[in-house]
Every structure is written in C-alpha cells, then in structure tokens.
Amino acid sequence: MIHPAWPDQEEPAPLALDSAPVPQYGRGSLADLLPTLAAGQGVTGMTAAIAELTPADRNCVFLIDGLGWEQLAAHPDEAPFLTSLMGSSRGGTGLPITAGFPATTATSLASVGTGLPPAKHGLPGYTARNPETGELMNQLRWKPWTSPRVWQPYPTVFQLADEAGVHTAQVSSPAFEETPLTKIALSGGTFHGRLSAEDRMDLAAEQLAAGDRSLVYTYYSELDGKGHRFGVDSDAWRGQLMYVDRLVQRLVEQLPPRTALYVTADHGMIDIPFDEQSRIDFDEDWELRAGVALLGGEGRARHVYAVPGAESDVLTVWREVLGEQFWVASRDEAIEAGWFGRPDELDERVYGRIGDVVAAAHDDVVITASVNEPNESAMAGMHGSMTPAEQLVPLLEVRS
Template identity: 80%
Template sequence: MSQPSPPAAHDRGEPVPGPAYWDHPEPLAVASAPVPEYGSGSLADLLPTLAAGMGVPGLAPAIEELAPADRNCVFLIDGLGWEQLRQHPDEAPYLTSLLASSRGGTGRPLTACYPATTATSLASVGTGLPPGAHGLPGYTVRNPQTGELMNQLRWHPWTSPGPWQPYPTVFQLAHAAGVHAAQVSSPTFQNTPLTKVALSGGTFHGRLTGEERMDLAAEQLAAADRALVYTYYAELDGAGHRYGVASDTWRGQLMCVDRLVQRLAEQLPPRSALYVTADHGMVDVPFDEQHRIDFDEDWELRAGVALLGGEGRARHVYAVPGAANDVLTCWREVLGEQFWVASRDEAIEAGWFGPRVDERVYDRIGDVVAAARDDVLIIASQREPKESAMVGNHGSLTPAEQFVPLLEVRS
C-alpha cells in the first residue's frame, strides 16, 4: 500500500498559553536529522540480502558487499551498538578482531530503523521491511481502532497480531522456498506475539543459556544444504538499561558476548556465513532535571496532549482533537535544540520511518514525533516509573543509538 494522503489540517486556533519562549534555543530543523539507510544499509536490508543469495524468490540483495552463502546465521545481540563496541576492545577482543579482519571477516555499521528500539528493529530484521510498512513504529503507539496506547514489545493490551503486521517474514519465505529456517532463542520468546509477527517461520528451538544456543545454532546450520538460522542474546541490553554502558556489569556482559560469538564461529559448518549484529545502541543519561525532562511535571509539554507514547528518546505525542499544531509549536519551543521535533507528516516526508508509510500505520505515528539529539530524555515519572528510572536508553537518530555492527565470519 502507498503512503496515504495526509488528513485535512486541524483548526489552528490560538497558541497554547504559556510564558515567552525567547530564552529557549532555536528549534532544530527536521531536515538536519540523520535518516536510517533504508534500502542499502539498514537492519531491514540484512535478511533479504542473505535470502536472495540463497535463491529465495521475491527478494533482492540490498547490501552489495555481502557475498552469497549456502548457510547463513544471524546472531543478534540486543543493545550492542557499533560505537559502544569500538570503545571496548579489551572486553571484546574477538569481536574487535572482526571490525577490520584480514582472516575472513569484515566489519561495518548498519543503521537501525527509527525508532532504534527492540520491537521496531526485530520486526524490521524479520520482515525485511522498514517500520512504516511493518507497522511497529515505536515502543508504545496508539492503536487507532481503540484509541489506547499499545506496548509493542509486551503486546499489551492484546491486539490480534495478523492484522497488526500482515506481511510474511523472511523466514516464512525462505521455508516456503525449501530453505531450512530456524530460530534459536530463549524459550520465553517462543509463543510471544512479537515473535509471531517478526520472526516466525521454520522451526523454533528454545534454550536457556547462551552456550546452548550457540551450539544448537551451529547444529541447525549443518542440518541442510541451505539454512537460514537466527539466534539472540538479551542480557547485554538488560545490563545497559539497569546500570548503563559505562558500568562494570555491562562490560562483564560484553565479555560474555564476545566468548559466545567466538564459540559459534568456531563451530560453523562448511559454506557458512555468520553475521553478528544488534537492534540498537545505547546512551547513558544523567539523573538530573537538565537531562531528564519530566512530562508529568511539565504543564507546557502536557498542554493539548491526549496520550504520550514511544519512549524517553523517541516520543510519539498524540494531541487532543484540534490541538496538533499548537502541541507541535510548544514542543519545538520548549525543547529547542535538544530534540528534533516533527509533525507526523514532516517525519514521514523526511523518511524517518522508511520510504513509505502504509495507510494502516499512518495514525499509529504521533501527531508530533520527538527524537533526542543530546543525552536527554522526556521521562514520565508517574506514568512510566520503571522506564523513567533506567540508566541506559535508546530510540533516537544519533549515531550512538542508530549504528549497529555487521560483523562477518565465513567458513
């Protein structure tokens, strides 16, 4: 489906009342925001490139430098940004060796999609589509059918998965083409709606430990002449959220990840390619009022807002009827240069959500979209107490969040 025509403009009315704004920095132009490399170097381009190289019909290679292989494995490490990896060579010697290796490995960054958050990224990885098509454009977004905020990671409140994301996954297409498709992950994720809409197809194999997953992923690669295997590790992301990417806990998890990648790489069967990537990077945000702007305590930002969606660094703002233009003006003035603040149509036209936005997805995007530029958050201390207390955060368009590794090992 093509991008819909924008709805009729709301009545502009009078500006939201408030103090003079001349003491705020000038709003940051939407056009200055970097846009993910959809179609040539984003997470959405990885699996279609690999599957096309295996002869799966209907898919085309988008990442030119990836040579075809009969057996492909994607190991997605939640929260491992390109910049964070490059800053920690001592904790990740094996991964660091793949950044620019002369022994069969290559390394380059991909961009996550917008927002750089797990539900959106996993859907882009699994479907090979940008967010404007697959329809998971944020951590929480408004369901136009009910008017409620829907958490797309936890899938709450319940929404029928098929209509929400109707496109087939690359694994389903590969399986239909005779490729052995398999996912190796925690048993917790086997029957979740997010897995169903983003990663289903072929067989699912649940294993509790990272070591078990690496061993089984290697076995699944060797199970057929053509194989497409996906495996996943979440604990690095959890450490970043709780303690930050500057913490000893996060560095310890990175050391574990490094050993897991090497364990899998050393078991690759012949004619295999292993690709290590991630869903987003992460930014540590200081705990003070300057860096954590509390929506629940800021009457200017609340004025005219019906629902606050997204997450701290990538907000979807849903206005009460008739107030969208006033909310946009207020958010731009209050946030100044700390955020890129766009209307829905401006964000779509700029390509934040991909080259097209399907009609069913259009109203899931906020009337106002705010993406952090600095190390700041828009928290909601009362509505989102757990999320507001996180040290490490992600979601926006900055390199620290958007750039994720694409590391290759071939056998």
C-alpha cells in the same frame, strides 16, 4: 523548574529537520539484512540491498540486544574477538549499519524478521496508539492484546525462505517461543528454545549444518538489560560484553562449511545523567502536557498524540520548549523526511499509529514520565533516537 531547552537568548534556534541522520533504508539498515541473505540463497522476491555482502549457502544471524557499534568500538579490551571482526581481519566484512527509527527492540526485531521498514510493518515504537481503540499499545509486551496478524500482516523472510526450501530455524530462549512479537516477526521454519546461551550457540551450529541451504537466527538479550539498569560503561555491562565475546567465538569455532555468520544488534545505547537538565519529566511539565491526549514511544523517541484540534499548538509548544535538544516534527514531516522508511512505503494502517508530533533526541536528554512510566524513567541507559550511538549497529561477518 527552568527548562534546559531555554538558553540565555531571546529566540532559541530549533534543530533543522534535514539535519537528522535518517536511517539508511534500502541500502544499509537492519531491514535490508535478511532480504540480502535470502536473495543470495535464491529466495524469490528478495533484494540484495547491502552491496558489501556476498552470497553464502548457509547464513546465521546472531543478534545481540543493545550492542551498538560505538559501544563495541569503545571497549576493545572486553571484546577482543568482536573487535577483530570490526577490522575484517578474518576475511569477512565489518561495518556499521543503521537500526531504523526508532532504534528500539520491538521496531528493530520486526524490521529484521520481515525485511520491511517500520512504515510498512507497522511497529513504529516501544508504545504506539492503536487507532482502532485509541489506546496505547506496548509493542514489546503486546499489551493491551490485539490480533498479531491484523497488527502486522506481512510474511516474514523466514517464512518465505522456508517455503523456498531453505532450512530455516530460530534458536532463542524458550520464553520467546509463543510471544506475539515472535509470531509476527521471527517465525518460519522451526523454533528451538534453549535456556543456556552456550546451548544456543551449539544448536545454532547444528541447525546450520542440517541443510544444504540454511538460514538460522539466534538471539541474546542480557547485555541490553545490564545497560538499561546500570549503564553502558558499568562493570555489569562490561562483564556481559566479555561473555558475549566468548559466545561469538564459541559459535564461530563450530560453523559448518559454506557458512556466513553475521553478528548484529537491534540498537545502541547511551547513558543519561540523573539530573533535571537531562531528564525532563512530562508528568510534571504543564507546558509539554498541554493539549496532549497520550504520550507514546520512549524517552528518546516520543510519539505525542494531541487532543483533536490541538495538533498545531502541541507542535508549536514542543518545538519552542525542546527544539534545540530534539528534532521535533509533525507526523507528515517525519514521514516525508523518511524517518520510518520511504514515504511511498507507508501503509495506510500505520499512519494513525505515528504521533501527531514525533520528537527524537539530539542531545543526551530524555523525556521521562515519572508517574505513568516509573520503571522506564528510572533506567540509566536509554535508546530510541537517530544519534550514531543509538542508530549504528555492527554487521560483523565471519565465513567458513
């Protein structure tokens, strides 16, 4: 096949790494949300990094998986209540913040719960190499098994708030209660499992009222699933957005006094056409495979682990082949550019989990792996990179 990265010119111009819109760690990212709220509740060691937020005695974070700022803004008819919050018409704050890199669920939920960037919490993608074993680890499904507390040793903001006397709770699906990701990112206080999303809204309101100072987290996943399967402009996705809009309104109507509710998300999403120009199949591309031992990450945010000694050659080839459509960086370049957090925040244990080469999509294109990742390769909607459609998530505030 002819590679879509090669236009009709002699020398393709690769994207400059300094053109990548790096997440706003330390002032406007998901990792800054809970520390800002907990600081306002008097939890020691927390920093109020998001200047637009003012303290509240009771705080609730409702995270809607896959609800990007741009997707919400494009669908006002399906989400009139949420759209009204974007304009701060209810006296709160409506602004976009950045998810973090990569913009994917495991990384983002770890950033939310720990209040740390990926460089420190150490979940740098959908899949990442375990330097101790040399295997790819799926950090969402936690396969193959590794000790959760070894993989992510830092306490969560929920744990620190609970120790400080804040009534702390998570309200989510019962299926998530015992998962390793919940244990290392979203634990602290009490977990309350409810199958019905309406029941979760009701119980979240009850948990908020249970303390003079409360920190409550609740979560909804189905919007993301519809986006992956059918795309973010499909009837199925729009129907889910309408439902989510009603859920938020249901929760708002039950907020106890002195509460701030924050509606946010873990990432946005874009639809990728099903054609060879938009979907580059790593498993069928000899150039991209040359010198590669493992392919990690996901279609729009790839960690590439080279055969020892081939790191420089792999970087050169990936830049030559993909450099007009992807930001392609070496591990050290990505770290120094702040893709995963401030360079001085990088934990030593995290360094080898990051690819020798890191490729983040700029255009509407993905690197699939049809043989090794058949399910992921078949998705209509995808995410992971630093484009606004993936990176910007809402931070919508309602106060009672």
